[in-house]
Amino acid sequence: MRSYLLHRLWQSAVTLVLATIVVFLGVRALPGDPALAFAGEERDPASLAAIRERLGLNDSLVVQYGKFVLGALRGDLGTSTRTGIPVSTMIGTGLPVTIELSLLALLVAIVLGVTTGVVAAVRRGRPAEWFANALALLGLSVPNFWLGLIAILYLAVGLGLFPASGFVPFGEDPVANLHHLVLPALVLGTGIAAIVMRQTRSAMLESLGADYIRTARAKGASPRAVIGRHALRNSLVVVVTVVGLQLGILISGAVVTERIFGLPGFGKMTIDAVFQRDYPVIQGVVLVTAAAYILINFLVDVAYSLIDPRIRVAGGQS
Amino acid sequence: MTAQGEPVLTVRDLRVTFRTDDGPVSAVDSVSFDVRPGEVLAVVGESGCGKSVTAMSIAGLLPPSATVTGSVRLRDQELVGAPEPTLRRVRGAEVAYVFQEPMTSLNPVFTVGSQITETLRIHQKLSRKQALARAVELLALVGIPSPASRVGAYPHQFSGGMRQRVMIAMALACDPAVLVADEPTTALDVTVQAAVLDLLRDLGTRLGTAIVLITHDLGVVADIADRVLVMYAGRVVETGPTQELFDAPRHHYTLGLLGAVPTAGRRAAGGRLQEIPGLVPVLHEQPDACTFAERCPAADEQCRAGAPALEPRDTDPTTHRAACWHPADALLTKGR
Ligand SMILES: Nc1ncnc2c1ncn2[C@@H]1O[C@H](COP(=O)(O)OP(=O)(O)OP(=O)(O)O)[C@@H](O)[C@H]1O
Ligand SMILES: [Mg+2]
Numbered sequence: 293m294r295s296y297l298l299h300r301l302w303q304s305a306v307t308l309v310l311a312t313i314v315v316f317l318g319v320r321a322l323p324g325d326p327a328l329a330f331a332g333e334e335r336d337p338a339s340l341a342a343i344r345e346r347l348g349l350n351d352s353l354v355v356q357y358g359k360f361v362l363g364a365l366r367g368d369l370g371t372s373t374r375t376g377i378p379v380s381t382m383i384g385t386g387l388p389v390t391i392e393l394s395l396l397a398l399l400v401a402i403v404l405g406v407t408t409g410v411v412a413a414v415r416r417g418r419p420a421e422w423f424a425n426a427l428a429l430l431g432l433s434v435p436n437f438w439l440g441l442i443a444i445l446y447l448a449v450g451l452g453l454f455p456a457s458g459f460v461p462f463g464e465d466p467v468a469n470l471h472h473l474v475l476p477a478l479v480l481g482t483g484i485a486a487i488v489m490r491q492t493r494s495a496m497l498e499s500l501g502a503d504y505i506r507t508a509r510a511k512g513a514s515p516r517a518v519i520g521r522h523a524l525r526n527s528l529v530v531v532v533t534v535v536g537l538q539l540g541i542l543i544s545g546a547v548v549t550e551r552i553f554g555l556p557g558f559g560k561m562t563i564d565a566v567f568q569r570d571y572p573v574i575q576g577v578v579l580v581t582a583a584a585y586i587l588i589n590f591l592v593d594v595a596y597s598l599i600d601p602r603i604r605v606a607g608g609q610s
Numbered sequence: 611m612t613a614q615g616e617p618v619l620t621v622r623d624l625r626v627t628f629r630t631d632d633g634p635v636s637a638v639d640s641v642s643f644d645v646r647p648g649e650v651l652a653v654v655g656e657s658g659c660g661k662s663v664t665a666m667s668i669a670g671l672l673p674p675s676a677t678v679t680g681s682v683r684l685r686d687q688e689l690v691g692a693p694e695p696t697l698r699r700v701r702g703a704e705v706a707y708v709f710q711e712p713m714t715s716l717n718p719v720f721t722v723g724s725q726i727t728e729t730l731r732i733h734q735k736l737s738r739k740q741a742l743a744r745a746v747e748l749l750a751l752v753g754i755p756s757p758a759s760r761v762g763a764y765p766h767q768f769s770g771g772m773r774q775r776v777m778i779a780m781a782l783a784c785d786p787a788v789l790v791a792d793e794p795t796t797a798l799d800v801t802v803q804a805a806v807l808d809l810l811r812d813l814g815t816r817l818g819t820a821i822v823l824i825t826h827d828l829g830v831v832a833d834i835a836d837r838v839l840v841m842y843a844g845r846v847v848e849t850g851p852t853q854e855l856f857d858a859p860r861h862h863y864t865l866g867l868l869g870a871v872p873t874a875g876r877r878a879a880g881g882r883l884q885e886i887p888g889l890v891p892v893l894h895e896q897p898d899a900c901t902f903a904e905r906c907p908a909a910d911e912q913c914r915a916g917a918p919a920l921e922p923r924d925t926d927p928t929t930h931r932a933a934c935w936h937p938a939d940a941l942l943t944k945g946r
Contacts, residue, residue, distance in 0.1 A: 503714040509671055510709075511729045511780070512702035525719050600719055601764040 296597055304590045311582035312364065316357050319575045364579065370572035372565075379576035382561060387580065389459060389557035390546050393480065396473055397542065397549075398535065400481025401488050406524075406531060408485075409492025413500060414519055424489065431486030436545050440479040440552040447475060457554035472555075480549045484538045491534040495527035502526070528599050536592035543581060617644035618787045618820045619668070619705075624680040624690075626663050626672065626844075632894075637663040639844040639896045640680070642920075645788065645820040650811060652835035652852070653824045654867065658890040660844040661824045665790045668822070669705040670697040684787065703733040706781035708810075710793040712773035716765040722749075722776045723761035729783040748779040752809060771802030778809065785817060792824045807834055828868065832856060837929075840864050843890055843901040846920055850930030860923070860932035860939050862906045900935065908936045 327343045328335075344350055348359060363369065369379035412424035448456035454475045460468040499505065500523050508522045547559030554560075558577065565573035597603045626638040638660040645651045653661050666672050668682055670689060682689040684704055689697065701707075709715045717725060726748055727741035736744065742761065749757035752775040765773055774794060781789055791810060795803040811834040814821045825831060831838055831852060838855045840848040840863065848861040859865045866886035888905035898917050903909040912935045920933040 503709060503711050504717040506671070507707070507709065507715045507777075507780075508717070508728075510669065510701055510707040512698045512700070512732050513728065514698065514732075517728075517732075522717050526717070601721075602718060602766050 296603075297594065300590055300593050304586050307586050308583060311586065312361055312579065313357070315575055315579045315582060316360055318578070319571055320353070320356075322571070322574075360575075369576035369579070372570050372573050374568050374570045374573075379572050382573060383558070383576055383580055386556060386558040386561040388462075389555055390550065390559060392462065392469075393473060393476055393549065393555065393557060394542055394546055396477035397480035397484065397546070400477050401484035401538075402531070402535065404481065404485035405488025406492050409489040409531075410496055410519065410524060412489065412493040413496030416497070424493070428486040428489045431482045431489075434483075436479060436483055436548050437552055439482065440476070440549060443475050443479055444552070459555050459557075472553075476549050476553045476555060479552075480542070480545050483545065484535070484541060487538060488531060488534055491530050492527060495530035496523055499523040499526040525599065529596060532592055532595050532599065536589065539585065539588055543585075615646060617646050618685055619645045619822075620681070620683040621664075621668070622681040622683075624664065624667060624678070624682065626660070626667055627677045629675045629677070634894055636893045636896050637676075637844050638667065641841070641844075641846050643839050643846070643849065645822055647787070647818040647820050648815050649837065650814060650821045650823055650835045651837050651839060652831040653822060653839045653841060654826070654828065654831055655841035656867075656886070656890050657826075658892070659841040661841055662792055663844075664841070665707075665792050665822065665824055668788070668790060669701045669707070670694075671701070671707075699733070702729050702781075702786070703784040704786050705788045705790065706784070706786040708774070708777045708781050708789065708791040708794045711797050712770055712777055713765075713797070715777060716773060718765055721762050721764055722768070723763075726761075726776070726780050726783055729780055733784045744783070745779075748783055749776070751782070751813070752776070752779040754779070769802075770798050771806060774798060774802075774806050775809065778806075778813070782813060782817065782819070786819060788820045788822065789814065790822045790824075793826065794823070795830065796826065803830075804833075810834070840867070843893060844896065845901060845933065847902065847934070848930075848932040849920070854930045858930075858939050860930070860937040861902075861934045862908055862936075862938055863902050864932070865938050866905075900933070908938075910936070912936075 327340050327347060327349060348356055351359070367380050369383070371378050372382060375382075408424040408427060412421045412428075415421050444456045448454050455472050459472055462469040496519075500519070502523075504526075505518060505522055508518045513522070546557065547562060549555070550557040550559035551563065558580075561573065562577045564570075565577060621644070622642045624638055624641040625636075628635040628637055641660075641664055643651065653664065655661055663672065663676075667676070667678050668689065670678075670692065672678065678690055680690060684700060687696075687700070689700065692700075716722065720728075723742060723745045726745040727736075727738070730736055730741045730744055731738075734741075746757045746761050749761060754760055754772060754775055760768075765776070768776060777794075789810075794810065795806050798806060807830060810821060810823070813819065823830070823835060835852045838849065838852050839846055840855075840861065842863045848855065848859065848864045855864065856868070859868055863886070886905060891901065891904070893901070896917075899915065900906070900909070900913040900918055903913040906913065916935075918933045918935045920931045922929070922931045923937070923939070
């Protein structure tokens, strides 16, 4: 187990280093002169040169990369060319909002997806399965933004159950914070819930047909233990994989959802930065996203090895 | 013989029909047998004869598409038609199972210890600690080396034979009255088959467990069974004490299985069933005829016109009975 985790940790570190290189070169490869963007209205060559010097653009790429990495390690990702606020400060305010939204959406996706998936598998061929399947189809085919708009229209504006937009930090007022995030989390979570449901259903059908289920029944285990303990535990490997694979959707979905509900998160920051060609912010945002992705993948692998003992051994031997 | 006293399990006129998309399938038809404490009853027959269906119907483990009639009595308790909660109390505690595939019959994500303690804790009021201690004892009982450390291992960390020992430990956890072993050694290496069978036989005798052993392997039958039940197309075609049945098989199907004239203890070619031309039919309805007639060398009009009853030889009635209009021993006598 430990050697497996060390192995995965090492892999993650290498991936992270590669990610910093890609981010660094990617931003340099963008069309347009950062100095020009930074200078704004100022076009006089002398001040442009001064800006280049100040931004370190005259150094060789290697030196620039070294400075970028050292800065990033100290938490210094430069300053926004638009607002002059340090990028790390901007990320520090935006990221928690996105993380909270994503976690809540994931919670919605897992609770909704796993329960309907299990029900669909256990009640195979009965009305409950039809209902669960219809729900999944709906979740898959309805786009996020449309669901968001409908939710705002009916649940927020129409019935006034939830605020239509805005955000209150958790530290200020936890209840209001959650109240503001219920709709966005539901909207973002349902699409993923549908995918989780379908995978859970097929994994459960497979597990329920397995020999160890017959063994469990032959022991005198209750249906609840047979389904919830023996079959579900084996299906969780699939669920974790699916959730891991959906993280991309979660991140891009968060961007759209934040936009719709006016949440001051990472997504909104990213869109603004791209529209304003705010290179340091783009660079910081991409780097943090990549790091988050790598971290989450690592956590998914840890979850795997906790669920399925066979993976621990396989990893330990490699 | 090690069998003593009254039967613990009495099966009478058991019939199982499956509802399928192609209409009903009759899998088991009027099967009757008894098993006594400490006795090993072998159920033999080709693939599809209804051996597993018979086994699963004992503790009501068949899928909902099965209709079971007749009687399965565990001492004084009727199990056919008993409610689920009653059956759940019987399963694992009084009637335990060992299945063919030790690779897949254990749950890969739980330690063997937790799978054994699960059985214990379903049926007995034991603390986690007591159950674990008992699990270690059970692993020792079935011959797993250093059981105290192996109790925390996962199934994939055991060899096939060791896994089957774990399955046996799990089955014996609550000291069941009846152990149903459905081809327990078929998936194992030949070298470990004997060891696992000896273990079963030995534990059955020592603990007084009645064993219903389902097998393809006539060598196994000769070695450890007290009595044999030969099944064909859902019916019992011959039954009797092992020695007698091997010495003087009466049904032509049994004869075919044994291949020529066998002697008890001598394994038919490689211990495997002999090939009999033809296949076991899948029956939608049990015909009023001998189901083996199509493949039987001695079949005539009588065989196709009525189903023979399972009867002892008229000259000396014993527990050895066959369902055949033209029993092989009668032919032999005539021929001499
Ligand atoms: N769930 C089911 N639905 C329909 N038919 C079934 C079902 N289970 C078993 N059968 C049928 O019942 C008959 C007996 O099957 P069974 O599994 O008892 O055979 P078996 O003697 O155990 O064979 P094997 O040696 O291959 O294990 C077969 O014809 C099979 O097709
Ligand atoms: Mg079978």
